[in-house]
Amino acid sequence: MKSVEAMNTFVQDTGGWVASQLEACTRCGMCAEACHFYQASGVPEYAPVWKMELLRRAYEQKFTLIGKVKVALGVDKAVSDQDLEEWSKYLYYACTVCNKCSMVCPMGIDIGSLIAEVRAGMAAAGVVPDDLMAAVNKQVEEGSPLGVTDDVFESRMEWVADEWEEDLPMDKKGADTLVVFSSIEIMKFPTNIAAIAKILNKAGENWTLSSKAREIVNFGFYEGSHEHTKMFLERVFDGAKELGVKKIVVTECGHAYDAIRWHAHNMMDVPDMEITHIVGLIGEYVDSGRIKLKAGALDNGKTYTFHDACKIQRKGGHINEPRQVMKILAPKSFKEMSPNREEAICCGGGGGVIAIKDADALRYQTFELKVAQVNQVGADTVVMSCSNCRLQYTDCVEHFNLDWKVAGLSQLVADSIMD
Amino acid sequence: MNWTEILAFTRGPLFQVALVIFVAGMLYRLVRVLMLGWQKDKVPAKGSKAVGVVKSFLKGLLIFPFIPWVKRTFTKNPVIYLAGGLFHLSLFVVLILGAAHMLVWKSLLGFGWWTLPLPIVDWMAAVGIVAMVALFINRLFNPVLKLLTGPAEWLNLAFVFLPMVSGYMLTHHLFFRYEVMFSIHMLTVDFLLIWIPLSRISHFMFYFFSRAIHGQEFGKRAVNP
Numbered sequence: 001m002k003s004v005e006a007m008n009t010f011v012q013d014t015g016g017w018v019a020s021q022l023e024a025c026t027r028c029g030m031c032a033e034a035c036h037f038y039q040a041s042g043v044p045e046y047a048p049v050w051k052m053e054l055l056r057r058a059y060e061q062k063f064t065l066i067g068k069v070k071v072a073l074g075v076d077k078a079v080s081d082q083d084l085e086e087w088s089k090y091l092y093y094a095c096t097v098c099n100k101c102s103m104v105c106p107m108g109i110d111i112g113s114l115i116a117e118v119r120a121g122m123a124a125a126g127v128v129p130d131d132l133m134a135a136v137n138k139q140v141e142e143g144s145p146l147g148v149t150d151d152v153f154e155s156r157m158e159w160v161a162d163e164w165e166e167d168l169p170m171d172k173k174g175a176d177t178l179v180v181f182s183s184i185e186i187m188k189f190p191t192n193i194a195a196i197a198k199i200l201n202k203a204g205e206n207w208t209l210s211s212k213a214r215e216i217v218n219f220g221f222y223e224g225s226h227e228h229t230k231m232f233l234e235r236v237f238d239g240a241k242e243l244g245v246k247k248i249v250v251t252e253c254g255h256a257y258d259a260i261r262w263h264a265h266n267m268m269d270v271p272d273m274e275i276t277h278i279v280g281l282i283g284e285y286v287d288s289g290r291i292k293l294k295a296g297a298l299d300n301g302k303t304y305t306f307h308d309a310c311k312i313q314r315k316g317g318h319i320n321e322p323r324q325v326m327k328i329l330a331p332k333s334f335k336e337m338s339p340n341r342e343e344a345i346c347c348g349g350g351g352g353v354i355a356i357k358d359a360d361a362l363r364y365q366t367f368e369l370k371v372a373q374v375n376q377v378g379a380d381t382v383v384m385s386c387s388n389c390r391l392q393y394t395d396c397v398e399h400f401n402l403d404w405k406v407a408g409l410s411q412l413v414a415d416s417i418m419d
Numbered sequence: 420m421n422w423t424e425i426l427a428f429t430r431g432p433l434f435q436v437a438l439v440i441f442v443a444g445m446l447y448r449l450v451r452v453l454m455l456g457w458q459k460d461k462v463p464a465k466g467s468k469a470v471g472v473v474k475s476f477l478k479g480l481l482i483f484p485f486i487p488w489v490k491r492t493f494t495k496n497p498v499i500y501l502a503g504g505l506f507h508l509s510l511f512v513v514l515i516l517g518a519a520h521m522l523v524w525k526s527l528l529g530f531g532w533w534t535l536p537l538p539i540v541d542w543m544a545a546v547g548i549v550a551m552v553a554l555f556i557n558r559l560f561n562p563v564l565k566l567l568t569g570p571a572e573w574l575n576l577a578f579v580f581l582p583m584v585s586g587y588m589l590t591h592h593l594f595f596r597y598e599v600m601f602s603i604h605m606l607t608v609d610f611l612l613i614w615i616p617l618s619r620i621s622h623f624m625f626y627f628f629s630r631a632i633h634g635q636e637f638g639k640r641a642v643n644p
Binding site (some may be wrong): 021044075107 | 452453457458462463466479500503565566567568572617619628629633637641
């Protein structure tokens with residue numbers, strides 16, 4: 001039975017960290033107020049507390065007296081295969097693991113992490129949606145969910161170097177910094193690659209790409225499988241170790257940053273090197289004067305706003321750097337959405353949701369919250385530091401026929417660097 | 420058995436037994452969770468975990484329950500948010516700062532403290548009862564709560580509500596003789612004490628875990644919890 005295996009995964013490393021939080025939940029339902037999927041659709045099953053209901057049941061039934069008595073009395077049922085199929089939809093279609101729910105939980109439960117635990121159970125039970133699983137398998141076999149094989153990587157990078165006339169050092173021994181792009185940037189936003197290369201070159205960074213650590217994307221992390229997550233992280237670390245770099249820089253990719261910066265150390269042996277995000281690095285460069293930006297370069301009568309990515313801002317801590325940059329580039333025309341910063345509403349496409357075709361209708365419905373937010377400030381351009389958000393914005397701008405421009409932060413920075 | 424004897428029993432031996440079950444039950448649950456083990460967090464921090472924890476508790480205890488717009492999410496449902504906050508404030512005021520309850524604490528702990536004047540405590544008790552009714556109605560109609568609510572949740576509400584109402588009636592000498600009302604109050608309290616370790620009302624203990632974890636997780640990332 002699938003469910004038995006899944007239940008064991010739910011609770012295998014259910015240490016006190018998870019248990020104490022499950023015990024703290026009062027089932028007050030306030031987390032629903034924070035969830036963009038629930039707010040947009042009104043479907044009660046999308047409430048974050050309901051998404052982790054299987055974990056609660058599995059934990060109580062395995063570890064607590066009360067849970068066992070409840071099953072014996074028929075008040076609670078053991079987790080069944082049908083339950084898993086049902087919850088698979090709540091967990092993968094209607095959750096971006098953005099963790100806004102933990103901000104409003106009166107008990108402060110880190111609901112996002114608990115939902116990730118349930119996804120681990122789903123992965124073990126093999127009830128991950130087909131589209132997502134296909135991408136995971138592709139990454140296992142080819143090294144990339146978007147088909148960035150050795151040849152594709154090499155030719156794309158050569159093309160970017162030629163087209164934008166930027167130096168893209170490859171497998172450079174003795175480099176300090178390894179830069180790892182996401183496959184979304186490599187295949188869909190190549191201007192980002194040129195932009196980031198320009199920033200690094202202008203700053204005089206001794207950096208390199210790696211043909212081994214080609215891309216940072218980690219579909220195993222979406223899936224919830226520890227095995228796959230580690231497998232994909234290992235590829236990056238192997239590349240980094242081989243080149244002997246001191247620092248790994250993750251480019252405009254959210255979940256990959258979450259995986260490598262905030263989860264890798266607790267899952268595996270991580271080589272002793274700094275791991276940071278390109279937004280953090282840009283902040284450092286601007287602070288130290290290694291790059292200089294044209295003040296007011298974007299004050300051209302158009303309004304700019306910044307979209308906070310759940311994994312880079314709320315979960316990554318790079319909240320101030322983008323604002324610092326925007327205030328230099330557009331002191332007059334930069335406006336904040338509300339709510340913003342750590343309380344921002346997620347784009348609705350992260351956590352693997354955008355990869356699942358059957359979730360499209362819900363994903364568009366959820367984006368209506370962002371439409372309202374952006375229109376409220378009357379922004380012409382929405383700036384962001386995550387390519388997954390950018391993919392969602394680009395797709396939704398087309399779907400809703402909006403007249404906004406969508407821009408990556410690195411792109412704006414690169415365009416405004418002074419020589 | 421007359422009412423005087425019933426009162427003596429409910430506030431004497433039965434109360435003591437209930438208290439022992441309460442303390443032992445809570446300890447059992449605490450130890451059981453602690454025994455599950457705690458993995459060491461090896462992730463290098465960007466910000467201070469300690470600062471995060473302090474902020475998390477300050478927000479949780481002082482600001483969060485009473486000012487919904489601090490977290491802009493609650494603009495959609497402020498009544499229920501306030502009802503939850505006021506209910507807990509009322510509980511704290513009546514149980515800790517009410518003279519009658521302070522005397523119970525004094526008999527148990529051996530020392531007492533300053534208490535609020537009765538009219539204030541009395542008003543706060545009324546606020547708590549009204550808040551409880553609001554929470555009850557909310558549970559009936561809110562679609563998410565309808566999904567989450569089973570027999571256990573209704574029993575929780577009932578077992579908390581009874582001591583509150585009987586206590587209020589006791590102070591105001593409503594409907595029944597003093598001994599009768601006092602006995603009913605004590606009986607419901609005894610029952611609640613036994614029920615707490617079996618239910619989610621025990622959240623007050625795990626609150627200190629989850630709030631601390633929340634503070635650590637956000638502090639580690641240099642984000643305001």
